[in-house]
Amino acid sequence: MTPLADADSSAGLPGETSESRAAELWGRALHAAALLAIEPAALGGVWLRAAAGPVRERWLALLETLLPVDRPRRRIPLNIPDERLLGGLDLAATLQAGRPVAQRGVLAEADGGVVTLAMAERVPAATATRLAQVLDRGEVQVARDGIEAHLSARFGVIALDESGNGDEPPASVLTERLGVVLSLEGLLPSTCTLPPLEELRGWQRDIVSARTRWRHMHADDEALQALVATAAALGVDSPRASLAALNLARMAAALDGRDAVDGEDCTLAARLVIAPRATRLPPQHTDESPPEPPPEPPQDQDPPSEPDPPDNDAEQLPDKPLEDTVLEAAQAAIPAGLLAMLQASLALGRTRSGGKSGATQTNYRRGRPAGSRRGSLRPGVRLNVIDTLRNAAPWQPLRRREAMASGRSPARVLIRADDFQVTRYQQRSETTTLFVVDASGSAALHRLAEAKGAVELLLADCYVRRDRVALMAFRGAGCELMLPPTRSLTRAKRALAGLPGGGGTPMASAIEAAQQLYERLSRKGDSVVVVLLTDGRANLDRNGRPGRAQAEEDALAAARRARVSGMACVLVDTSSQPAAHGQRLAAELGALYQPLPYADPRALSARIGASVAALAG
Amino acid sequence: MTYAFPFSAIVGQDDMKQALLLAALDPSIGGVLVLGDRGTGKSTAVRALAAILPPIKVVQGCTYNCDPTAKGVACPACAAAAAGGSKLKSVEKPVPVVDLPLGATEDRVVGALDLERALTAGEKAFEPGLLARANRGFLYVDEVNLLEDHLVDLLIDVAASGQNVVEREGLSIRHPARFVLVGSGNPEEGELRPQLLDRFGLSLDVRTPTDLAQRIEVIKRRDAFERDPQTFMAAWKDADAAICDGLAKARKRLEKLEVPDVVLEAAARLCTRLGTDGLRGELTLMRAARARAALDGARSVTVKHLRAVAPMVLRHRLRRDPLDETGSGVRVERAIAELFDREVAAS
Secondary structure (H helix, E strand, O other), rough: OOHHHHHHHHHHOOOOOOOHHHHHHHHHHHHHHHHHHOOOOHOEEEEEOOOOOOOHHHHHHHHHHHHOOOEEEEOOOOOHHHHHHHHHHEEHHHHHHHOOOEEOOOHHOOOEEEEOOOOOOOHHHHHHHHHHHHHOOOOOEEOOOOOEEEEEOOEEEEEEEOOHHHHOOOHHHHHOOOOEEEOOOOOOOOOOOOOOOOHHHHHHHHHHHHHHHHHHHHHOOOHHHHHHHHHOOOOOHHHHHHHHHHHHHHHHHHHHOEOOOOOOOOOOHHHHHHHHOOOOOHHHHOOOOOOOOOOOHHHHHHOOOOOOOOOOOOOOOOOOOOHHHHHHHHHHHHOOOHHHHHHHHHOOOOOOOOOOOOOOOHHHHOOEEEEEEEEOOOOOEEEEEHHHHHHHHHHHHHHHHHHHOOOOOOOOOOOOHHHOEEEEOOOOOEEEEEEEEEOOOOOOHHHHHHHHHHHHHHHHHHHHHEEEEEEEEOOOEEEEEEEEEEOOOOHHHHHHHHOOOOOOOOHHHHHHHHHHHHHHHHHHOOOEEEEEEOOOOOOOOOOOEEOHHHHHHHHHHHHHHHOOOOOOOOEEEEOOOOOHHHHHHHHOOOOOOEEEOOOOOOHHHHHHHHHHHHHOO | OOOOOHHOOOOOHHHHHHHHHHHHHHHHHHHEEEEEOOOOOHHHHHHHHHHHHEEEEEEOOOOOOOOOOOOOOOOHHHHHHHHOOOOOOEEEEEOEEEEEEOOOHHHHHHEOOOOHHHHHHHOOOOOEEEEHOOOOOOEEEOOOHHOOHHHHHHHHHHHHOEEEEEOOEEEEEEEEEEEEEEEEEEEEHHHOOOOHHHEEEEEEEEEEOOHHHHHHHHHHHHHHHHHHHHHHHHHHHHHHHHHHHHHHHHHHHHHHHHOOOOHHHHHHHHHHHHOOOHEEEHHHHHHHHHHHHHHHHHOOOHHHHHHHHHHHHHHOOOOOHHHHHHHHHHHHHHHHHHHHHHHHHHO
16 A cells, blocks of 8 residues: 555655645545455544535545445434434334334444444434444344344444534544544645545455454554553553554554554554544653654664654664654644643643543433323324334234124224323423633632632532533633533532632623523523622723723623623622622623622522522523 | 453452452342443443353243242242242353343333233233343443433332332233342443432442553453454453352352451441441441452451441442542541551550
């Protein structure tokens, strides 16, 4: 597979332009498609981050070409019901046959092939978790509608993630199991051309031969060590990533026609599997500038004839351990946005633990079936056919005799109106409490601790009510979402503990940010209450320029807009002397006003809790 | 044929392995809740259980795995047979480890009218569900914090009563459903209802190993297993068998082990100090300490055994204090240290 090798080695050239960088990314994406086509199930699949468009289409078309024709391909629509996803009773066949007939779900149908998950970022947590369980077990365990079966379901998932524009990423329970992570964002269609068809035929032959050979590729301890150490250094804790990387390295070796995994395979695996999941930078590099140098090509492939720029790190000797080479390559492959985030969190001295903690379950929650009850068929109700059948079943012989007696030839299954069972849905409208905490210097640092205490008590309340919470903080440059909506008290506490204080008060931006999040959540059907903790004293205007008068004017304007948008709000005045500022802001916001009494956070919590309940109710 | 990764080949995670063995030894301890990082082998450990548990004797042909020697609770069929004076034939069977998948419908969990027989023959027959199959074994719920609420309610009820009562579709059935409930999940995805939390006897928090050598070993074994499961299983067969033997012996010892008053007293003091509600904590503490002693091959139960199990027994029984930054595990450890180490120093 020479063309790919070419594309990849361009990464090693010093002074690369963004154009060659794009070519390198695309080359790697093509390589990834070829590797996935070998055995999608062994990698779990691909988490493809790209906006819908020609580039993504081209990549998908390539994968489609490379996958063997006889492998099934299935597509999962966003709100697929369990009976189609996992399987259940085949109604048409059941009614026709007069006895229960099972139908296979999409996942069992996809056995041996791939499943495409469109808009993966919007997939409900319930669906994502079911998928994850099936990926883990390699089989679907059906325990539905009177049917019990274990059906083989080994497939790769192609998760199309369009969350690039700031939405929440897909559920981490799923992305954790998808070996390859590809980002095609920012690639232009002009860069991303597919190889000619004859060449692809060659690829197909290579893939077919690699399919039988890849599991036998020898991977020595050094390679294993390099992958695991890289994962550890970048804070990728789950062994699933290392395992997928090892499999991918084996596939790369097999595709290249070799018998053993070499350094280049490990580098590729680190870039495609481990780097995009990084949750931290390697400890020893924290003081250096961001890892710029592209990885030097692995030594064992590379005779020392190639001139090394002399200004390179003196330690880059040819016998540098593979581990370091792979780690460097992985670091260079960390996406820019992720890198910035990681550095920001380093600067704040906070550590994130456990996987991509930004990923949470999706908010959207359709009503889930919660049993059935006897009912008539009105518009809007959904007949629960299985339970209806169960109701009708014991009467069949009797009804058949009746029908015969009255001279009619009976249908196979006789169902009457009073058999009807309709499905009950549990549509829980979720309440999200959005805390917007003023962490600026004016809010008086000494009161920030008190505000934190109050928020924690409120969190406990939210936990009891099974509400979700989100946390925003504003200070200095603007308003930051510290914690996207979650039901996890653990995470909320962690986010709160890491909340730093000090700086100006960009009140207007804070209110705007809160309003945006409020609108986003409301669109999803949540009922949202904003709890704003501030002293009401703005001193940075909408554009972040200092100046008290303009700042307050902007804040009040933002408050009026928020009020018009219908934002339900409680304003907790944290100033030591409840003053006019807070009250005026509350009035403009149409918010309930609660001064923070000095002493007891519990009293405050109780009062806010009551206000929130009133607003949410 | 899918193979289960051997229990003995799981690297590290000693707390989790031990909790599962304790619960297997004495099911009255209650279930095991395993929360923690992804990819720490939670599901693997549970699925590996079936291979290391000594087989049980069940009534031949009984779907509910009724115990032929037990008096009292039996399924309707066995109860009728016993009342009729007929001798129940017994067979050996591996301990059932039943998965409750997300997406299971209520009818398959509790059991329901047998649709096939109803439709074709017009008979009203009960088709037992997962709860029946899990009787005297393990019921495993992966991602337990995402289980639908109406199924959670059901589990809470059955786990407490040991009986599954079915009143639906004109059926009225009651059958034994005693099982060790094992749940796993990731706490970042949402928390568990306190009532369900309370049903678990032991709870633990599993973390990814930080030691590089251990991490490499994890990958190595998993990789070897995936490439050639049969050879891998064969290599670990003896180690699994040794655990199985150990369990069988420990079970015999367990019957004779008494818990001395000093240990009971220590358990009571620990619970008082931590302010756990009710007596369940103390009771579980006592049972778990006894099981631990049996597993260790000890002659008597000592405070040492109590100490070893206390964190997993008590961690999830503490009152939540949102203002306390430290985790509950730390609080338990601290209380143990204060209570027992001082005594050791004094004596």
